[in-house]
Amino acid sequence: MPIARADFIEGMAKGLAVLESFDTERQRLNATLAAQRAGLTRAAARRHLLTLAHLGYLETDGSHFWLSPKVLRFSGSYLASARLPRAIQPTLDRLAARTGEAFSAVVLDGDQVVIIARSGPTRLLAYGLHLGARLPAHATSTGRVLLAARPRAEFAAWLRGRELPRLTAHTTTDPRRLREVVAQVREQDWCVASEEHELGVHALAVPLRNLEGRVVAALNVVTARDRLLPPTLQRDLLPLLQEAAREARPLL
Structure with missing residues (x-):
């Protein structure tokens, strides 16, 4: 949401950029790496790292920094208070109990999708079925469903100039081909992604709409x-x- 320049707290934005620079690819960062990933000078990144460590959000050995369990307060508070995860959880539980498969509810965040609710077997897949898991939108069934829900002009802007990393031999990395795939998903209102994020893993997704018809x-x-x-x-x-999505609509 756009805000007035006078209302923008630049220091907070930089601190969050440093915090967001930690991910599965880079779990431990020094000041130089954090500066590169957050777009800051090394001196500024170092001050933010030290401050976040002082506040308990990072741990450090004096040279490198890594996330502490305290950062889970944010995700825990969201999952406990947000309406969408709580509303859809009974549906996921019912589907999992009926089929023995793993089901998730997912939202779009930039170029990734985030699992906000899940139910089913606790077997671990590299695909990432845990709450809060972030997966590339272009290579997942849920990502394509959520991209298809965007206005065409908005999706075109999202795709323009974007790099689509290859994760397996089956990953769609050509923007023109992804545009065709998303157009097909928009028309049929569901998506299957087969071995595009991880070999041997297949996924099927449908949109979840609220009573106003907006995909949430x-x-x-x-x-x-x-x-x-x-x-x-x-x-x-x-x-x-599809039946579950229709039944959940009044709750969303």
């Missing part, structure tokens, strides 16, 4: 089992997802 999230099922290859997903689980 995506609902998906993810499996790594051969018995649920894309044709089976579409035949057996697509009707369940």
Whole structure:
């Protein structure tokens, strides 16, 4: 949301940029790396790192810094107070109990999707089924459903000049091809992504709309089992997802 320049706290923005520079690729940063990733000078990055460590959001060995458990306060507060995760959780639980598969509710955040609710088997997949997991939008079924929900001009602006990393041999990295895929998703109102984020992993997603018809999230099922290859997903689980999305609409 745009705000007046006088209301913008630059120091807070820089501190958050430093905090956001930590991710799965770079779990431990020194001042030089944090400066590069946050777009700051090394001196400024160092001051922010030290301040965040003093406040308990980072831990340090004197040279490198890493996130502390205190940062989970933000995600914990969101999951406890936000309406969407609480509203959709019973639906996810019902689907998981009925099928034995893993289901998630996901929202779009920039070029990534974030899991805000999940239910199902606790088996660990590199695909990332835990709450708060962030996955690349271009290579996931949920990301494509959420991108398809954007106005065409907005999606075109999102795609323009964007690098689409290759994660497997099946990942769509050509912008023109992704545009075609998203157009198809927009038309059919669901998406299957097969082995684009991780080999052996297949996913199916549908949009979650509120009563005004606005897409607020995506609902998906993810499996790594051969018995649920894309044709089976579409035949057996697509009707369940679509029905669940319709039933959840008044709650969203």
